Amino acid sequence: MRTSTDPSAATAERYRQFAAVEATGLSACYEEWARGVAGDPAAVALIDHLPPAKRQPNLVFTSARFLGAPVSPYPAFADWLGEHWHEVEGVALTHATQTNEAGRCAVLLPALAALAGQVRAGGAPLALIEVGASAGLCLHPDRYSYRYATPTGERMLHPVGGPSPVVLDCMVTGPAPIPERMPAVIWRAGIDLNPLSVTRQADVDWLDALIWPEHDDRRARLRAAVAVARRHPAEIVQGDLNEQVGALVGRARAETPAGTMIVVFHTAVLLYLDPEAQARFAAHMRRLPVRWLSNEAQGVVPGVLEKLVRVPAVSSDFVLALDGDPIAFTQPHGRSIRWF
Ligand SMILES: C[S@@+](CC[C@H](N)C(=O)[O-])C[C@H]1O[C@@H](n2cnc3c(N)ncnc32)[C@H](O)[C@@H]1O
Structure with a gap:
């Protein structure tokens, strides 16, 4: 800690x-x-x-x-x-420190699109479950625009309906491709010990105050992302992730057509759990019929640190892992991604 x-x-x-x-x-x-x-x-x-x-x-x-x-x-x-x-x-x-950073979607999206593409050419529909969702701003990755700066030039990706008022910038290095198209998200919900609501002004003011003073770009992004999320409020179940995740996966299965891929993901959350609860959560992820995408500080997701064969350029970098296998280092607010 x-x-x-x-x-x-x-x-x-x-x-x-x-x-x-x-x-x-x-x-x-x-x-x-x-x-x-x-x-x-x-x-x-x-x-x-x-x-x-x-x-x-x-x-x-x-x-x-x-x-x-x-x-x-x-x-x-x-x-x-x-x-x-x-x-x-x-x-x-x-109150609690529960910064909600939509920018983290920029590092989640390529992995989500790749997952959707693994199942079906053109992409399988996704059901997203975010544990530790705060106000749920990361539950809308398909509703933001992305500007990826790659070694071969800039790549834009927009929602199916056209450009979003939220444009997330991310610098990319390494071999993984930038998705050609948005994955289709047909179901989404979150879990949080203390869900914040994008429709409650006091909660949005708290999220604003959680952004550090000089980070005006993040403040502007928060406002824009809140406006997007307000148009499509996602359900966030109140409770502990270990207690709630099994039931929410069950609901996702019951409420989506066969062939839907259920992805449980989390960013900047497991740090708040003690080692026993972290291990319990990892066991749930191995047992449940889901894919598991984690974007967390090094050392907080059981098993991931042991599998790292590289050291990050910056010690504060997060590790993006799929089903417990590390696949990239990411800047904690989603500003960059370095694929392995
Ligand atoms: C730093 S915020 C990150 C929010 C969001 N994932 C993001 O990246 O923008 C961590 C969130 O995890 C939630 N949290 C912490 N422990 C939890 C637990 N045991 N069960 C559910 N939520 C939890 C907190 O309430 C908080 O909203």
Whole structure:
């Protein structure tokens, strides 16, 4: 577990690590705030009012920005936090870090299209089940447009009905082809411990606050993806993925024609499970009549790390795996994919 999310680590250390490892190079604001908190006993004392699991920097900073904390140098943020601590505490206690990044569809889509093509020339219809779906923005891979930058030039891929207002950019290296056409998704649903709703403004505002301050491209993408998802709300079952996945697979089988391929997928989710629950989930995936596509940090999907024969260029890269076999490294927000 990363130190910043490890509830047993001291708060100052969690913030120092967050600044040095997670925020560096990605958010100058969060890097400064986290370094500031780590060296500020008064801020640490406030944050220590929260239960250990809620003291994580990403949750505290998101709660503050959700309430309107301006992007500012640390001394101004420290003053703001002191004045608004009671409200920040209330938001942190009732919310969770559940960033929903539609951009991750860019690394899922080629694998989904290849799966559909394995069954039938022209593609078998797919039923998609996303575990840990948050607000379900990754359940609409067929409704976004894609701009793949490949070594031989740019390749666009659009939904069947024409270009989408959401265009996902992704840099591709390695041998796997870019799909010629969108896979047909005829059924989709998700599971989440705490589903967010694209039709509830407070949930969308929380998703917005979860995007780090400087990432304006991701904020614009969130708004556009929410607008797409609002037109086609996908069902997200509330509950634990291990408890719910069998029943949802059963429903997908019952509600789709024979020949439909059921794909269970997840991105940035298994990190939240303890090793026993991770192993239980992997066992479900081997037992159920589904294909299993995972896009997760290295080491969190049982068996995948052991099968890796390469090292990623960037240590934070995710591993895309099909049925437990690694097939690519991916940038955690879907900005690039490096096929094996
Ligand atoms: C970081 S978010 C990722 C959301 C989405 N997969 C994406 O990539 O944009 C992780 C999600 O997993 C959910 N989650 C964590 N543990 C879970 C569990 N045991 N069962 C179901 N959902 C879970 C969280 O509630 C959260 O919405």
